[in-house]
Amino acid sequence: MKNMSLQYTSDSYPPIFRQPNIPLCCNENQDLCNHEVVVGRNTLPVVDFQCVNEEKLHEACSDWGVFRLVNHGIPTTLINQLVETSKQVFNYSFESKQRLFSCSPVTYFWGTPALNSKGLALQQPQNINWMEGFNVPLSQLSSHTRAHKHGKDDDPLSTSLRYLIQEYGNHQSRIAETIYKAITDRLLLDQRRLDDSRNCSSYLSLSTGFLRVYRYPALVQPNETSWGMDVHTDSSIISILNQDLVGGLQFMRHGHWHHVHPVANTLIVNLGDMMQAISDDKYKSVKHRVKLNKYKERLSMGYFVFPDDDILIQSPSYKPFTYSDFRAQVQQDLKAVGYKVGLQRFK
Template sequence: MMMDCQAWPEPVIRVQALADSGLATIPKRFISQPPTTTAPFLRHHNASLSHELNIPVVDLGGDPEETVRLVGEACRNWGFFQVVNHGVRHDLMTSSRAVWREFFNQTAEEKEQFANSPATYEGYGSRLGVQKGAILDWSDYFFLHFMPASLRNKAKWPALPPSLREVVDEYGEEVVKLGGRIMKIMSRNLGLQEDYLLNAFGGEEGIGGCLRVNFYPKCPQPDLTLGISPHSDPGGLTILLPDDHVSGLQVRKDDRWISVKPLPNAFIINLGDQLQIVSNEIYKSVEHKVVVNSKSDRVSLAFFYNPKSDVVIEPAKELVTEERPPLYPPMTFDQYRAFIRTKGLNGKSQVQSLMNCDNN
């Protein structure tokens, strides 16, 4: 029986309003529960952090063959990497962050005109999942559809600041180009035709593109909560434009949480569950989370480069052998996304649970 996703199970709490109220302690709903694991590195959000490692950096303007090799190594060993010389103008990256920060600094009344619901998530929001009584993350967000173009309804995009819609339109177009370029590099590294992954996701006209702008207010008790709970991204490829002043992203690597140090004018790329499935787990999506702090708020832009909603995603036949049979059953992205929306964020349990399904 499907859950009714037309309304949130409880009144929505705007985290920015909580932070601006000057409260000294956070509500219990935002205190993260200890995970049900004996792994010591997970018992505290900031335990066992490595300050010596950072995710790989790939220069997309370098030697093409070397770029293919470096991207492949990053996808196999990390699931995360940063890209420089990516072709997106630096001033566009700066203005994209600026217009969204200006939006979140609007009055509550202005923002509430764009309040979302679980039906599509498009609009201004403050929680994920529809489980009643769930632990909440310390963040607000704005979610919008960008691709396919038929879903791009600019009337649902904020009207203020006046330049926002124009900036988002240009930014989205450039990031979609970047996503297609990276998908071709990944295809080549996997030994597939250059357009294989793009076609598997529905082709240039079928690609699904969504932008989620995250706003993390400063928090009086940052050690008790998270900006975003541990999860792997359900889609294909995530292109993240991080805050240019404050970092907060952490990646799980070899039973440690690695704090990502963003480079100036770089994008952070991470693989989603659908690329893990298509690659038959040669590439892997990686669990990550976001921490908050007591001194400064943060804004980041996550663009999700996803399969067409009704296209069937399954391991590439070229990557299936007798020794390595298909590890996942065929499933449309819509089916997988509906599962995620019901469950909310929960590490990598969703994609791992698919391996228990009948693969015949």
């Protein structure tokens, strides 16, 4: 494929998302509903990666299920390069992205990732997530990069994107492993107090980690059914989000939706379903969603890591199950009832 076929175009979004040009100005809080609470810079629990306080981390996980991570050690230059390259690749035409990322290891998706493209085609606009993205299983990306190290790629920008994602993913794995160890050290201490023989420190598998880069369009006429990403919990053990300064991330706490104020050079870490099961419900998989901005598109990068498929998860509150069992049940529920039921199926 020659580069001339990948010229930037105003038709970069999936056809269903395309809208008239809109002014690039905004009041970041004007879209918040009365029942939404802004979580400011000093409200969300903060964990310093360079000197993790296990007690503060435990409080954040048990009381919030989400926290802000500072001093994470990812070079700012790397983040900026990845963001800028992602924007350039997102600006390729919709058709070019479909062709260029049609197979592993980097795949292009839009709407609802849990459904296949055929299913998406049948969805009405109000029933889909208003976002597009690249899905990257990091272990497959490493193999692909080694295999093509001395070859020529079709498109320089997509090649650059893969290398940047691989480097960024290495940092995400480092952070996830450290945070998970700090969390499970506290859980292991509690288990010893209870004479519990389970070993919760052995579930995390870095080989399962994958990265998603998301782009959300500005939406001129949003309504109550138009969301960048609808309410959900992650199936992961740990999820790590790097969001730009546009904002839109919200999470549920004590029955209210909280808007997370974006802060430069910080990460948002939230717990997923597997961590809730591993901790025997001491920690909660936090519900969250993404609200669209009327005036600006939004870019974010999410890292997700899981147990190996065949590792048995044992907890007094749940029937023994593997992540493979859980994933299959989620897919079954999506087809049968239209949404993810999650851990309740294994109680």
